Amino acid sequence: MNELLNKLAVAIARGKVNQKSPFPPDMKGEFGADELTKQALEESVAPAAILNDGLMIGMKTVGDKFESGKAFIPDMLIAAKAMNVAMVHLKPFFDSGEVELKGDFILGTVAGDLHDIGKNIVRMVLTGNGWNVIDLGTDVKPEQFIETLKEYPNAVIGMSALLTTTMMQMETTTTAIKEVSPDTKIYIGGAPISQEFSDKIGADGYFPDPNKFAKHLASVV
Amino acid sequence: MNELLNKLAVAIARGKVNQKSPFPPDMKGEFGADELTKQALEESVAPAAILNDGLMIGMKTVGDKFESGKAFIPDMLIAAKAMNVAMVHLKPFFDSGEVELKGDFILGTVAGDLHDIGKNIVRMVLTGNGWNVIDLGTDVKPEQFIETLKEYPNAVIGMSALLTTTMMQMETTTTAIKEVSPDTKIYIGGAPISQEFSDKIGADGYFPDPNKFAKHLASVV
Amino acid sequence: MKIFDKLTIDKHEELLMGISPHPVKCGNLLTIGDGKVYPEINFTLPTMLITQETMGEVRRHYSEMMTNILARAKALNVPGFVVEFEQLPPMTDTPEWGAEITELIKNELNKFHIETGIPNALRVTVLDLRDADHPPLLRTGLPTEKTLKGFELCAQAGADILSIESVGGKEVHDQALMYGDLYGIVASLGILAHRDMSWLWKQITEIANRYGIISGGDSACGFANTAMQLAGQGMLPSVLAAIDRAASAPRSLAAFEQGAVGPSKDCAYEGPIIKAITGYPISMEGKSACCAHFSPLGNIAAASADLWSNESVQNVRLLSGNAPEAFMELLSYDCRLYNTALDSGNGLMMRDMLVKSDVPHSVEALMLDPEVVIDISKSIVTNTGGYAQTKAAVAIAFSAIQKALDNNVLSISDTEKEWMTKMETAISSFGETESEAVEHLQMMYGDVFKLEAYGL
Amino acid sequence: MKIFDKLTIDKHEELLMGISPHPVKCGNLLTIGDGKVYPEINFTLPTMLITQETMGEVRRHYSEMMTNILARAKALNVPGFVVEFEQLPPMTDTPEWGAEITELIKNELNKFHIETGIPNALRVTVLDLRDADHPPLLRTGLPTEKTLKGFELCAQAGADILSIESVGGKEVHDQALMYGDLYGIVASLGILAHRDMSWLWKQITEIANRYGIISGGDSACGFANTAMQLAGQGMLPSVLAAIDRAASAPRSLAAFEQGAVGPSKDCAYEGPIIKAITGYPISMEGKSACCAHFSPLGNIAAASADLWSNESVQNVRLLSGNAPEAFMELLSYDCRLYNTALDSGNGLMMRDMLVKSDVPHSVEALMLDPEVVIDISKSIVTNTGGYAQTKAAVAIAFSAIQKALDNNVLSISDTEKEWMTKMETAISSFGETESEAVEHLQMMYGDVFKLEAYGL
Ligand code: B12
Ligand code: B12
DSSP, X not given: OHHHHHHHHHHHHHTOOSTTOOOSGGGTTSOOHHHHHHHHHHTTOOHHHIIIIIIHHHHHHHHHHHHTTSOOHHHXXXXXXXXXXXXXXXXXXXXXXXXXXXXXXXXXXXXTOOOOHHHHHHHHHHHXXXXXXXXXXXXXXXXXXXHHHXXXXXXXXXXXXXXXXXXXXXXXXXXXXHHHOTTOOEEEESTTOOXXXXXXXXOSEEOSOHHHHHHHHHHHO | OHXXXXXXXXXXXXXXXXXXXXXXXXXXXXXXXXXXXXXXXXXXOOHHHIIIIIIHHHHHHHHHHHHTTSOOHHHHHHHHHHHHHHHHHHHHHHHTTSSOOSEEEEEEEXXXXXXXXXXXXXXXXXXXXXXXXXXXXXXXXXXXXXXXXXXXXXXXEEEEOOSHHHHHHHHHHHHHHHHHOTTOOEEEESXXXXXXXXXXXXXXXXXXXXXXXXXXXXXXX | OOOOOSOSXXXXXXXXXXXXXXXXXXXXXXXXXXXXXXXXXXXXXXXXXXXXXXXXXXXXXXXXXXXXXXXXXXXXXXXXXXXXXXOOHHHHHSHHHHHHHHHXXXXXXXXXXXXXXXOEEEEEEEOOOTTSSSSOOSXXXXXXXXXXXXXXXXXXXXXXXXXXXXXXXXXXXXXXHHTTOHHHHHHIIIIIIHHHHHHHHHHHHHHXXXXXXXXXXXXXXXXXXXXXXXXXXXXXXXXXXXXHHHHHXXXXXXXXXXXXXXXXXXXXXXXXXXXXXXXXXXXXXXXXXXXXXXXXXXXXXXXXXXXXXXXXXXXXXXXXXXXXXXXXXXXXXXXXXXXXXXXXXXXXXXXXXXXXXXXXXXXXXHTTSHHHHHHHHHHHHTSOSHHHHHHHHHHHXXXXXXXXXXXXXXXXXHHHHHHHHHHHHHHHTOXXXXXXXXXXXXXXXXXXXXXXXXXX | OOOOOSOSSOSGGGOOTTEEXXXXXXXXXXXXXXXXXXXXXXXXXXXXXXXXXXXXXHHHHHHHHHHXXXXXXXXXXXXXXXXXXXXXXXXHHSHHHXXXXXXXXXXXXXXXXXXXXXXXXEEEEEOOOTTSSSSOOSSSXXXXXXXXXXXXXXXXXXXXXXXXXXXXXXXXXXXXXXXXXXXXXXXXXXXXXXXXXXXXXXXXXXXXXXXXXXXXXXXXIIIIIHHXXXXXXXXXXXXXXXXXXXXXXXXXXXXXXXXXXXXXXXXXXXXXXXXXXXXXXBEEEOGGGTTTOOOSOTTGGXXXXXXXXXXXXXXXXXXXXXXXXXXXXXXXXXXXXHHHHHHTTOHHHHHHHHHHHXXXXXXXXXXXXXXXXXXXXXXXXXXXXXXXXXXXXXXXXXXXXXXXXXXXXXXXXXXXXXXXXXXXXXXXXXXXXHHHHHHHHHHHHTXXXXXXXXXX
């Protein structure tokens, strides 16, 4: 059983979606994340164990490789794809509350700004770390964050901005959110942002590196 | 008489201090600011006319040449020297109140900062524009400005700073002065300063160019 | 439509900075590509919102930046220069604002020219608003109207050169890049982006002609520079970013097929390929754009530049003065050096030093090596249509990298080497026809783009 | 005391960037002057107060700046580099603070060297507090004690190279400069400043020797650079600033007579003269110090540089990243270009391009022309004592300018020409002996300085 979860972790890390998928070539014909997850559930492995000791271990492996310069975003994306397929099988257990994700995370690039590459990486890393990420896309107005927060009242919020002219939207948005929900944690990022700026606008922190951010989140939530 | 003041203006502009002085070579043996001022007073020219239509015209001439790149600081300094000699003769009339300067101006480089070249140019330009400049030198603490203000309660204050680390002293000093004397006008300058910074710390203005500053002062006082 | 079926510059020794076979006359007596490299200074606002209320402050910033850079141009006695006004989103969104700033800058340039006699010109880069919709409609809708109106109003307000960093095809390329899908990259650039460029630049050229000004050129910034930035941050393989550069050239060439005559945009590192093919002058940016982005192309970017740019710098205070003035100084000295070399007959050797200094350190720099540039350019002109040209450029770029690795001109990590293998496989799997390639895009990224947006 | 009575480099062709007859080994396996030009990156705090309370913030800034510049050094694979930590007044005033930051930086450099193998070294420039008193006492008093303690503690804390921009004689020179009094300039530099340098550098060398580190060199920044800045702003004639440069060389040479071995300070534009005379390596700054000051010496400054510096940049955010990282990139590319030229045997021609590009534009640049440098250097070594050397340097510099004007190598305004005449008169009036010259100083500026401060 332990071995099964190991196999699952490897399938995730290598981005092996299912038996049919041709990628990666050296795993041709082998079971992928899809089959292995199903099998684990059939063998009555606890869904929480599948999530923590299989899927997230796999994501961590590729994340670590990425951090040490031995993998790139495409590798992480392919792993994330495999993970998504596996998550479909776990969904009933999340819905029933039997397994819990780390929490909800509302993410978006602020109003007037269309840069989303950085934001997408944050999404990927947080998902891989066991967060339920609600991605509002780009050009997100303050009201959209607030509306979504009503649906996910305990969510943490993350905003991205790449333009010096839209940075100021982070202030507007932070103020608006904190007004209706003072306890909501708001984190910001993007090339022009700094910790000073975060302090100035009353956000809860700035992180240039999504992996460090994920570690920070794990430590505070 | 008008011609005498013209001569005086030329003596100032050329930096001809007195008859004996060897400089400028082409004016050797001619009367200088010293003799011409004495002569004007003897001929009962009004001291205010001597100041306004002689000395200050001379300073303006060299100032204009300076602004158009046809003179340098040494030329201005030598003119200022000639003016100082002339002013000695006018002193009794200032003391008696018969003639008035534009006003008092307290000037200094802020605490922790020893750069004074820029400040000295400001002094020279304001003096040449008819201001009574009280120069407190460099490394001037807030208390020194406040003490001097007691002596010259209507004075305008000017501060200089060249280091980004001492810029902040301008804030401390401005706050301290405005606390005891909210109506005192405070102007700031120096390479790292900007109008934004001036606004931020509650000063009354920033000027990069002493000549423009003198014009501004003339227009507001 | 202009057809480029042979190279204008076919010997790499003739691909040189400052010298362009078809120089461009514009603005106040400036001739770009006439044997000298000129600074192209770019500047932008510091952190602030742009609204009706702050427009006074916005104008104050642009006036101040102009005063500063003109003072420096005079102090250093530059032989000529270009100012680029690159619009921020609200300035195209309310095109009148962009026009207002255009006029302000142009007036300063005119006054300066009368005072000093120094030749100059104004490039206005309108913001491409058309990706506001998801998927973008590109040919219709309000963002498209505003973008085109931006060109019209700025042409009216005094722009000398029109440019844009257009975004057609980017919604697909972004995805393909992230998945490292080279087939998707080639198809999105060679088909989608290429079709959008042709559509867009026909209209820009029409506007430019109507006002007697210059239809400048575009940049694959959102494509290959995004890849380069991400590679620089360790997010993508550098070899993929290098290939993406070559792949972007046919797309940017499309502007010239529709009547653009250069100078191409500073951030278009595909510029040397454009120059070899068309003979039109190009703008480039390298080390002296360190204010805007880090780069593996610091020196080599200058090798065939006709304008030398800092890309963009905010109006913030440095110890010397404001940053735009500081970067005007930097560009001016760089140009002085290149021009001294050109004037004394040492241009080629200066160029070779610039090239040799970077190539051993970066596979992306290799793509700008004049010999490689000529090879890629040839592969483009001997093929017809965006897709075929892009495939050909990619294949040649790939073998140039392979050759450089084999000859130990440069070396790459093992992780990067794995990507060479992956890309080789991908190259052999490219569909023969455009419709096969479009099918691939629909299958993989059908949800993010619309065929109609490309007239397909 | 070391006597320099002949030139170490006596042919101008051998006065070349990166190559020094007596290279300096220091820090983590760095050899300066070994045939390569290395970046010397300098950085400073953004607008903030330095107090006990803000020291946490101060440390955070220095850590961040180190992280950033090291990332860039690695990304660009620099062959080696120097970090200069130039203290701000409170850091020498509380020398423990200066030592604390020294240690922080040195630790980062050590770790980086272990990780990457890239050679590096740390220069610490202590602030000369000694002009706090008016007139300055220089040899006694609390500011003097603190300044010397600053050196001691920083040497202890890990500095590899010691430097200072010392201020002896400046109180007089400032006045003489303002009045355009060339006799006063020569006497204050050749006698007062020279005497103070000898006194001070004997002690700095003693401290350096005790810790087995390098006694670097000084800069006439407060003298000739002040003049250059003021000339740049139209406040002083450029011809006076140019002559002041030559006049400052014997003063800066005094450090080497007392045991300094280079690299001299980046802002010491008298560096090439020092290099010709002593053969020790020098640091220089030019266009890539546009963050710190504007300059008429943008390219030519690099002609014989062994370290290439940005002088100083605040830790502010630019679009690319923080400014110190951006300028590390800039310096690295400049050095790459120079080193490529050197490696391929084109060093001399690169140097000549750098020289030729600036000389026609500036009389101050002319002073750095290698041929002029050699002439001035010769005039110095063939005379004995600061005053005689300074007079000789001024006379040669003056005729070099005259010759360049006669040959139309460059041209100056009529107002500047008048100053040539004024200076010619002044040169012929210099007193024969030091005591005559000191008398001139006492008569003119007796109120601003004390003879005892100079051991007179
Ligand atoms: C790619 C790019 C584009 C692409 C965007 C593609 C896309 N889908 O996002 C395109 C071409 C479309 C584009 C358009 C424009 N751009 Co652009 N662009 C860039 C570029 C080259 C790279 C940005 C990027 O993706 N970086 C890589 C990612 C991974 O980094 P990142 O976003 O910083 O994210 C990382 C961290 O910051 C962090 N992070 C990010 N968000 C968050 C959030 C949280 C919560 C946390 C914890 C962390 C975090 O994690 C990420 C991973 O490490 C930058 C240059 C630069 N120096 O950044 C210019 C840049 C940002 N763009 C710029 C400009 C001017 C524009 C345009 C206005 C250009 C024009 N005139 O046409 C338009 C604006 C469009 C708009 N309305 O937004 C300027 C901004 C100047 C300014 N004054 O602000 C820049 C700086 C370029 C320059 N030097 O001039 N751009
Ligand atoms: C000359 C100079 C010195 C001389 C000063 C001589 C003197 N008696 O003043 C010396 C060598 C002593 C010196 C010392 C130092 N300096 Co210093 N210095 C300079 C330099 C080269 C020129 C300054 C100058 O005189 N400019 C010319 C004058 C005319 O311009 P200005 O002062 O700006 O004044 C004009 C306007 O601003 C305006 N103005 C000025 N004041 C006012 C006031 C009012 C009310 C108004 C209306 C207008 C106005 O009018 C003037 C005329 O137009 C600058 C470089 C630069 N870019 O500015 C560095 C510079 C200011 N110094 C610097 C440094 C670091 C120092 C030292 C700490 C160096 C060291 N490590 O040893 C010490 C500090 C000593 C101290 N405690 O203050 C840095 C500051 C960096 C920072 N973080 O802030 C600079 C920027 C150099 C650099 N690029 O690194 N310095």
